[in-house]
Every structure is written in structure tokens, then in C-alpha cells.
Amino acid sequence: MRSTILTGDRPTGALHLGHYVGSLRNRVALQHEYDTFVLIADLQALTDHADDPALIRQSVIEVALDYLAVGIDPAVAAIVVQSQVPELAELTMYLLNLVTVARLQRNPTVKEEMGQRGFEADVPAGFFVYPVSQAADITAFGAHLVPVGADQLPMIEQTVEIVRRFNRLYGSVLVEPEALVPGVGRLPGTDGAAKMGKSLGNAIFLSDPAEIVAKKVMGMFTDPGHLRVTDPGRVEGNPVFAYLDAFDPDRSAVALLKEQYRAGGLGDVALKRRLIEVLEGFLGPIRSRRAVFAQDLEPVHAILREGTARGRARAAGTLTAVRRAMGLYGDLPGAPD
Ligand code: TRP
Numbered sequence: 015m016r017s018t019i020l021t022g023d024r025p026t027g028a029l030h031l032g033h034y035v036g037s038l039r040n041r042v043a044l045q046h047e048y049d050t051f052v053l054i055a056d057l058q059a060l061t062d063h064a065d066d067p068a069l070i071r072q073s074v075i076e077v078a079l080d081y082l083a084v085g086i087d088p089a090v091a092a093i094v095v096q097s098q099v100p101e102l103a104e105l106t107m108y109l110l111n112l113v114t115v116a117r118l119q120r121n122p123t124v125k126e127e128m129g130q131r132g133f134e135a136d137v138p139a140g141f142f143v144y145p146v147s148q149a150a151d152i153t154a155f156g157a158h159l160v161p162v163g164a165d166q167l168p169m170i171e172q173t174v175e176i177v178r179r180f181n182r183l184y185g186s187v188l189v190e191p192e193a194l195v196p197g198v199g200r201l202p203g204t205d206g207a208a209k210m211g212k213s214l215g216n217a218i219f220l221s222d223p224a225e226i227v228a229k230k231v232m233g234m235f236t237d238p239g240h241l242r243v244t245d246p247g248r249v250e251g252n253p254v255f256a257y258l259d260a261f262d263p264d265r266s267a268v269a270l271l272k273e274q275y276r277a278g279g280l281g282d283v284a285l286k287r288r289l290i291e292v293l294e295g296f297l298g299p300i301r302s303r304r305a306v307f308a309q310d311l312e313p314v315h316a317i318l319r320e321g322t323a324r325g326r327a328r329a330a331g332t333l334t335a336v337r338r339a340m341g342l343y344g345d346l347p348g349a350p351d
Contacts, residue, residue: 018189019044020157022053022096025073026063029080030217032210035201035260036163040194042085044161050091051155051325052081054318057096057103058148061141062131078314080220083304088317094325095318096151101329105150105336106143112179113146113172121145123168130213149173153180153188154329161194165209184339187332201260202253206235218293220300227297228290236282243281254282254289262292 021037023029029038041052054077059070074095081093096102118124124145128137140147148169152160153176160170170193177188202208203216210217218230236254240247249255249272258268271288274280307314 016047016049017158018156019048019050019159019161020053020152020155020191021161022055022058022151023077024055024059025070025077026059027069027073027212028076028219028221030210030212030219031257031260032163032201032203032217033080034084034220035196035198036165037161037196038081038084038086040161040196041091044159044194045087045091048159051094051157051328052086052091052321053094053096053151053155053325054078055096055148055151058144061138061144061147062127064138064140074318075311075314076221078318079304079307082307082314082317083220083300085303088321092321092324093318095322098322099154099326099329101326101333102147102150102154104333105154105329106147108336108340109146109150109153109176109180110143112176112183113143117172117175118142118145121168121172123165126165145169145172146176149176152191153177154332155325156189156328156332157191158189159194160191164195164200167193167195184336184341187335187339198260202256204230204234204253206251206253220297221304222297223301224294224298227293231286231290231293232283234286234289236285240275240282244278246278247275247280247282249275254285257289258292261296262288 019041021041023033023037041050044050054074056070056074059073060067063070078093082088086093124142128134128141133141145168149172152170152173160166162170170191174190177190180188200208201210203210203214204218205214205216207214207216212219218227222230231254234254235252237248237252239245252275255268255272255275258271262268271280271285275285
């Protein structure tokens with residue numbers, strides 16, 4: 015049997031370059047070797063957007079278009095809408111009993127995200143426990159490998175703990191997953207912040223038109239000490255170089271630019287023009303594929319329906335095994351209907 019990949023994204027807007035570098039690239043590269051499920055995590059989106067279901071509904075389609083545009087192939091990878099697989103909610107309910115509040119409070123990603131949103135004891139309970147719902151996503155699909163950005167590593171660690179506890183208590187039913195994190199590290203925001211994020215206002219979206227990309231690049235943070243063209247500039251911590259490292263296929267050209275920039279004599283405007291060209295080379299084809307899919311959404315809905323049905327079949331199989339292992343009433347072999 016082939017190994018399984020599961021990853022997902024919260025549909026709270028279109029996807030950006032950070033999503034691509036963090037996880038989309040690996041998913042596209044591996045989809046032919048693994049049974050791949052890609053989850054549009056609309057239940058998880060509700061955990062901090064319960065007041066805006068319209069945004070989530072709209073973003074389900076945006077994210078699906080982004081997936082198809084970057085090359086997720088629905089013939090091999092199932093695109094699954096989380097809310098349409100009730101088994102995930104059911105498994106979350108079982109797994110919640112295997113994790114403590116203290117352990118959830120120690121999850122660094124939850125901690126950071128609560129800080130960003132200003133949540134303390136007023137945190138929605140659903141948000142606080144979303145790592146458990148994510149553990150349910152991963153285990154319901156029987157995922158061996160989870161391609162994610164580095165910020166999601168604590169989620170996989172917590173999932174492994176939950177799996178071990180489940181299997182010890184009830185018998186070996188759930189698969190222990192492993193994270194796959196890209197070697198290049200996180201893509202910074204256009205403002206130089208460590209993370210690119212829609213809510214941080216420092217993102218370049220996969221669907222941004224060329225003029226917007228150019229404008230965002232021209233406004234990018236560089237090296238504040240690099241005032242004149244002739245001044246030596248810093249490459250480390252300069253997001254323009256981080257983006258070139260991530261997207262310029264011509265490695266030796268990048269190495270040369272770095273050398274020139276460090277020595278002095280390469281201006282920020284010239285450097286940014288190069289990045290605009292590189293990003294256009296990458297985003298241009300994505301944008302045109304997206305436009306083709308966006309023209310007629312019916313086939314996109316059909317892809318979601320079909321992918322969700324495949325995903326649901328897989329999750330239902332796991333849940334049957336889970337209920338049996340737990341010995342819930344009615345689920346023991348030979349129990350009355
Ligand atoms: N938490 C992920 C994010 O914010 C989205 C997600 C939901 C996910 N379910 C998942 C990622 C399962 C990997 C596996 O991007």
C-alpha cells in the first residue's frame with residue numbers, strides 16, 4: 015500500500031507565497047508518489063472566524079482555485095472540504111479526552127497565535143483545542159507524512175502524542191505521522207517580518223495581478239543601512255534576497271547579485287526589478303491557470319465534491335476501526351444493530 019499525505023489550509027482568504035514555499039511546493043512535488051489528500055479546513059477557519067462564515071464560504075473556492083493553479087492535480091490528489099466530512103468532528107470529540115488543558119497551553123503555535131489575536135481566557139474554546147481537531151484530520155486520513163511550514167511542527171508533535179496515547183489505551187489503530195518541513199525555512203513578509211501573513215498585511219498572493227506584485231516588491235523592506243547605491247548592503251535578513259533564494263531558478267545569478275550587493279554598487283531598485291521579473295516568471299503561469307478555472311466554477315465544485323467523497327470514504331474507514339477499538343456501544347463486532 016502506498017503511503018499517505020495529508021495537509022490543509024484554513025480558508026480565510028487567498029493563499030500567498032509563504033503558503034507555497036512552506037507546503038504547496040512539497041505537495042505538488044509528492045502528489046504522484048503518495049496517496050494525497052488536501053484539506054480545505056473550513057471547520058478550523060471557524061475557530062477564529064465564527065462571526066464571518068461568508069468569508070469562509072467564499073475562501074473555500076479561492077483556496078481551491080489556488081490549489082488547482084499551482085498544480086495540485088485532482089486526478090491524483092483529493093481536495094477535501096473539511097466540514098463535509100463529519101467523521102472529523104466525531105474523531106475530534108474522542109481525541110479531546112486524550113489531551114490536557116496544560117498541554118494545549120504549552121503548544122507554542124497556539125500560544126503565538128493567541129498572542130497575535132489578543133486572546134487570553136476569552137479565547138474561543140474551539141480555537142484553543144484546534145490542535146486536537148488537526149490531530150483528527152491527520153489521523154482520520156491515516157497520514158504518514160504531513161508537509162507543512164515550520165510553524166506547524168508543534169501540531170504534528172502533539173498529534174504523535176495523542177496517537178501514542180490512543181494506541182496504548184485502545185489498541186494500535188491510528189498511524190503516527192511525520193512532518194515534512196522544507197529546507198529553505200520560512201519566507202519572510204515584504205516588511206521583513208519573520209512570517210508572511212494575510213492578517214499581517216505583508217503578503218504577496220498567488221492571485222495578485224502583475225502590477226500589484228510589482229508595487230509590493232518596490233515597497234519591500236531591504237537593508238535600512240543601504241542608502242546609496244555605492245554603499246555595501248546586507249544580504250542576511252534582507253527579504254528581497256530571501257525571495258530570490260526561494261524563487262530564482264538561476265542560482266549562480268543570485269550568488270552574483272549577493273556578491274555585488276555586499277560589495278556596494280548594486281542599488282535596491284535594480285535588485286527589486288530583478289525580483290519582479292523572477293516572481294512574474296513564477297506567478298504568470300499560475301495566474302493564467304487560475305483565470306481558466308475561475309471562468310467556470312462548476313467543474314471546480316465537481317472536483318471538490320469528488321475529492322470530498324474520496325476523503326470521506328477514507329475517514330469513515332478509520333472511524334469504524336476507532337469505534338470498534340474503543341468498544342463503543344453498538345460498535346463491538348457482533349453487537350446488536
Ligand atoms: N493549521 C493549518 C494552517 O493553519 C491548517 C490545517 C488544518 C492542517 N488541518 C490540517 C495542516 C492538517 C496540516 C494537516 O495552515
